[in-house]
Amino acid sequence: MEINADFEEPVLRHTSQIDWVASPMAGVERRMLDRIGGEVARATSIVRYAKGSSFAEHTHSGGEEFIVLEGVFQDEHGDYPAGTYIRNPVGTHHIPRSDPGCTIFVKLWQFDPADQEQIAVDLDSIEIxxxxxxxxxxxxxxxxxxxxxxxxxxxxxxxxxxxxxxxxxxxxxxxxxxxxxxxxxxxxxxxxxxxxxxxxxxxxxxxxxxxxxxxxxxxxxxxxx
Missing domain, CATH: 2.60.120.10 (Jelly Rolls)
Known part of the structure; x- marks a missing residue:
């Protein structure tokens, strides 16, 4: 699958106009912004978790970074409310879920493997x-x-x-x-x-x-x- 895969072209998208596409996990849907690959992909997406939904345990073979846009994202490491920016390096793994539901902006498979710093930042309290x-x-x-x-x-x-x-x-x-x-x-x-x-x-x-x-x-x- 290729979506906005020509990186020599500008892309300006009103994301609310992009259809939600079901993921393999019930209650988890995606708006695909750019993508190269199938279920395992270099991808930028907006992902929506319905209340009580979860995703299977997985390892970030290419790393992951995301921003919680709405609700609360959860995994076995903690609860991350709207306004949290997270970087999970290559090799990390977790079991994502959201009891109250949430929406996140997420980028997959775009890390340098040598970049192993794992961070979670509250964007609402950081000094500007x-x-x-x-x-x-x-x-x-x-x-x-x-x-x-x-x-x-x-x-x-x-x-x-x-x-x-x-x-x-x-x-x-x-x-x-x-x-x-x-x-x-x-x-x-x-x-x-x-x-x-x-x-x-x-x-x-x-x-x-x-x-x-x-x-x-x-x-x-x-x-x-």
């Missing part, structure tokens, strides 16, 4: 500092690696934010909204820009809070079959 080189933008680094940089950014109302990276970038709007070429993108919309692309986004009157990941599109590897 003004960016010295960009007016109207504040940010906090979530993960800084040789192969990628992940941050939480807050854009002030009406801030004009230029986005580019020589190795590509993507962002998920967590709250608020912004416009690009006269189209407005809001909560949980997803944008991916290829290597070398340069685009300008303008925060709407509510401002915007975005998760943004840079530099990781240089090496696109699908899982071994």
């Amino acid at each position: 500092l003004p960016a010295l080189d960009r007016a109207g933008v504040s940010s906090a680094t979530l993960a800084a690696r040789e192969y990628e940089h992940v941050a939480l950014e807050v854009w002030d109302a009406h801030a004009k934010v230029g986005l580019s990276d020589p190795c590509g970038l993507e962002m998920l709007i967590l709250d608020g909204s912004c416009s690009h070429n006269d189209e407005i993108y809001g909560r949980h919309d997803w944008i991916r820009l290829p290597a070398g692309a340069s685009e300008t986004f303008v925060a709407e009157s509510s401002g915007a809070r975005v998760w943004i990941k840079r530099g990781h599109l240089a090496n696109i590897v699908a899982p071994a079959k």
